[in-house]
Amino acid sequence: MRIEIDRSRCRGAGQCALHAPELFDQSEEDGMVVVLDDQPPPELLERARLAERLCPNSVIRVLDDEQSRGGPAG
Amino acid sequence: MSVTSPTPSAVPLPTRRGCPFDPPDEYGVLRQRQPISRLAFPDGKTGWLFTRYEDVRGLLADVRFSSDRRRASSPVRAFPIRIGDPRVPGSLIGMDPPEHTRYRRLVTRWFTVRRMRELAPRIDRIVADHLAAMDRTGPPVDLVGEFARPIPSLVICELLGVPYGDRTDFQRWTAALFRLDEPKESVFAARDALWEYVRELVVAKRRQPDEALLSQLIHSEDPSAGLTDQELTGVGQLLLIAGHETTANMLALGTFALLCHPEQSRILRERPDLVDNAVEELLRYLTIVQFGIVRVAREDVEVAGVRVRAGETVVASIAAANRDPAQFPEPDELDITRSAAHHIAFGHGVHQCLGQQLARMEMRTAYPALFGRFPALRLAVPADQVPLRDDMFIYGVHRLPVTWQG
Numbered sequence: 001m002r003i004e005i006d007r008s009r010c011r012g013a014g015q016c017a018l019h020a021p022e023l024f025d026q027s028e029e030d031g032m033v034v035v036l037d038d039q040p041p042p043e044l045l046e047r048a049r050l051a052e053r054l055c056p057n058s059v060i061r062v063l064d065d066e067q068s069r070g071g072p073a074g
Numbered sequence: 075m076s077v078t079s080p081t082p083s084a085v086p087l088p089t090r091r092g093c094p095f096d097p098p099d100e101y102g103v104l105r106q107r108q109p110i111s112r113l114a115f116p117d118g119k120t121g122w123l124f125t126r127y128e129d130v131r132g133l134l135a136d137v138r139f140s141s142d143r144r145r146a147s148s149p150v151r152a153f154p155i156r157i158g159d160p161r162v163p164g165s166l167i168g169m170d171p172p173e174h175t176r177y178r179r180l181v182t183r184w185f186t187v188r189r190m191r192e193l194a195p196r197i198d199r200i201v202a203d204h205l206a207a208m209d210r211t212g213p214p215v216d217l218v219g220e221f222a223r224p225i226p227s228l229v230i231c232e233l234l235g236v237p238y239g240d241r242t243d244f245q246r247w248t249a250a251l252f253r254l255d256e257p258k259e260s261v262f263a264a265r266d267a268l269w270e271y272v273r274e275l276v277v278a279k280r281r282q283p284d285e286a287l288l289s290q291l292i293h294s295e296d297p298s299a300g301l302t303d304q305e306l307t308g309v310g311q312l313l314l315i316a317g318h319e320t321t322a323n324m325l326a327l328g329t330f331a332l333l334c335h336p337e338q339s340r341i342l343r344e345r346p347d348l349v350d351n352a353v354e355e356l357l358r359y360l361t362i363v364q365f366g367i368v369r370v371a372r373e374d375v376e377v378a379g380v381r382v383r384a385g386e387t388v389v390a391s392i393a394a395a396n397r398d399p400a401q402f403p404e405p406d407e408l409d410i411t412r413s414a415a416h417h418i419a420f421g422h423g424v425h426q427c428l429g430q431q432l433a434r435m436e437m438r439t440a441y442p443a444l445f446g447r448f449p450a451l452r453l454a455v456p457a458d459q460v461p462l463r464d465d466m467f468i469y470g471v472h473r474l475p476v477t478w479q480g
């Protein structure tokens with residue numbers, strides 16, 4: 001699994017840091033997302049997906065192993 | 075169900091509730107039959123009402139719709155809401171990117187998950203002090219006046235650096251801003267008074283800074299910040315209003331809901347680990363931003379087979395969306411064990427509530443402390459005599475008389 005973010009879209013709502021604190025934090029400087037672990041272990045997949053789903057600005061993309069290996073998309 | 079119905083005539087926003095905790099029944103009917111429907115505004119214009127979760131969420135994330143409330147019609151008042159007038163510098167709730175982005179980035183770091191966790195001990199203390207005071211007074215007490223209103227007020231005052239002693243004034247002005255039948259002159263007078271109050275405060279902070287947010291914004295090391303007094307006043311005013319009026323209503327209405335659902339308050343007492351879950355479910359179930367979120371189409375837009383014309387006002391009913399059975403099974407049940415984290419009571423998209431982590435922290439502290447301290451807590455009047463805030467932009471109860479004696 002791999003996590004990609006588009007930080008320019010982030011508005012610091014903090015859903016990610018709230019629901020998946022192992023994976024996301026917010027910067028001290030501007031409150032925007034910081035990824036703590038962009039290749040997390042599989043047991044965190046569910047949390048990563050929750051953050052992806054709850055992010056109000058579609059900042060987060062969780063790619064499963066197929067996708068992150070550059071395998072066939074979708 | 076007819077699919078070939080002619081363009082239906084516009085109807086006003088449904089506002090009459092059957093049950094104190096449920097949105098008006100019409101929303102359910104509309105969501106099923108006509109999820110994007112014609113809406114008639116009090117100013118005589120027409121626009122659209124969105125009631126399905128997916129549509130509402132899509133609308134709030136769609137940059138083709140503007141937050142500039144100057145051009146919007148209010149669904150419940152004949153004149154536009156003036157909080158969120160983008161001519162008011164710093165009033166980010168009524169701005170679109172890129173102006174919105176600039177302000178949002180300047181203030182967000184004070185409201186992060188981590189910052190709010192650091193506030194937890196102070197919030198614990200404030201909650202404990204108010205519970206102790208209630209105990210000393212003895213029952214019955216009005217939970218709104220003694221608990222739900224003062225706690226978020228004191229917290230936001232400390233955070234911003236606003237003297238708590240001035241609360242009678244700014245609470246009165248805020249109430250006037252949010253009361254539906256308040257005459258236009260009086261709404262504008264309240265807005266001006268609040269503005270002048272915060273402006274004087276900003277001037278005072280420039281001379282005599284403290285550790286709180288307003289001073290920090292003034293003396294930010296970030297040279298790109300350089301906010302003018304006007305901008306600081308706009309930001310400060312918005313945070314002050316939003317910070318005390320919203321959570322206060324969640325605390326009181328949430329307690330009312332828990333008291334009317336004893337099996338739910340019992341679960342919460344027995345399983346303190348469910349508190350965060352309970353907070354999300356209460357936010358969903360009660361959705362206190364009861365008349366929805368207003369946007370204006372900047373261009374002609376096709377959504378779900380409907381053509382919204384440039385300049386039309388659309389209302390995203392987050393209350394209806396949060397009861398959409400496609401997202402929340404048995405949506406009209408209060409069930410603190412369900413997972414409701416995807417509710418949109420805080421909105422969605424770039425404007426999603428800046429203060430949400432603060433509100434969560436206040437709620438997750440206050441409900442368990444209240445029910446823990448007074449295990450026999452109950453209403454001191456029949457439930458149908460609790461005065462409801464049908465007449466305010468933010469829903470809740472005006473008073474909540476409670477007792478805890480044997």
Ligand code: HEM
Pocket residue numbers: 141166167168178312313316317318320321324362363367368419420421422424425426427428429430432433
């Ligand atoms: C339970 C309590 C609360 C609820 C239900 C709530 C709800 C909302 C909603 C629905 C929006 C989106 C408005 C829009 O899209 O136009 C919003 C925005 C906002 N809220 Fe809250 N809010 C709460 C508490 C707070 C608190 C405690 C603060 C204080 C600091 C706050 C500050 C703000 C600000 C500044 C915005 C504008 C954000 C922006 O435009 O980027 N809110 N809130």
Ligand code: SF4
Pocket residue numbers: 009010011012013014015016017024026032033054055056057058059060
């Ligand atoms: S949830 Fe999305 S918008 Fe909010 S802080 Fe995380 S990445 Fe940014």
